[in-house]
Amino acid sequence: MKYIIGIGGVTNGGKTTLTNRLIKALPNCCVVHQDDFFKMMGFAAVFYWSLLFQPPDQIAVGADGFKQWDVITALDMEAMVNTIKGWIENPIKFARSHGIQVTPSIEMDDAESQVHILIVEGFLLYNYKPMLEFFDKSYYIAIPYEECKRRRSTRQYTVPDPPGLFDAHVWPMYLRHRDAMENCGLQIEYLNGLKTKDEIYNQVHEDINNTLLNRL
Ligand SMILES: Nc1ncnc2c1ncn2[C@@H]1O[C@H](COP(=O)(O)OP(=O)(O)O)[C@@H](O)[C@H]1O
């Protein structure tokens, strides 16, 4: 059985934190991070360039003068969908090529008779129609403006936030995408990102375990 879990939510809501804990606890669990699909230049260019400067990117500059990171066109969503399709086609091969250990009994068995889990994690998961069909379960972590701004101010991205980006671009785009997402047709389970890391993890882990038990 294949099971795909979406962990979406606001920037700095705790998606990566939750995902990292789930990967350790769930069997044969792979992950796809949306952050890996920002439109950056090719690997070699990035490597040589980043020795001296910030890595080059292909992100458009908006009328507000800021690079528009928080829009779907900043991401290579086709490549992201293809990565998910690669996992669906052959989760064992995908796991091996991503350095994930698959248990020996599973390597010998038919993939269909085993549980294989894929977590797809990102801040714009439910705003790209071709991806919606993949999710068996869709979580969304939210935190209020003040907490989000506080956490973001200490975060180091490969390209650091210029002053003012949060209020001019990041938060308004979050509100816009969240509105659009609410009409996307998916049944989304909202998680309160102000709860402790343990509370959020326990809630989601228990929920996934119950769902998987019912499906087996
Ligand atoms: N439940 C939580 N309570 C308090 N801080 C949290 C919680 N979850 C994550 N954090 C902190 O918030 C920051 C962003 O977390 P991260 O998981 O990287 O968020 P995201 O992947 O959604 O951007 C990190 O410093 C992390 O330790």
Ligand SMILES: NC(=O)c1ccc[n+]([C@@H]2O[C@H](COP(=O)(O)O)[C@@H](O)[C@H]2O)c1
């Ligand atoms: N990963 C990068 O290279 C990079 C660069 C610039 C901005 N960002 C920010 O990443 C955010 C999304 O990632 P998180 O949900 O992990 O915070 C966006 O709000 C975007 O502004 C990421």
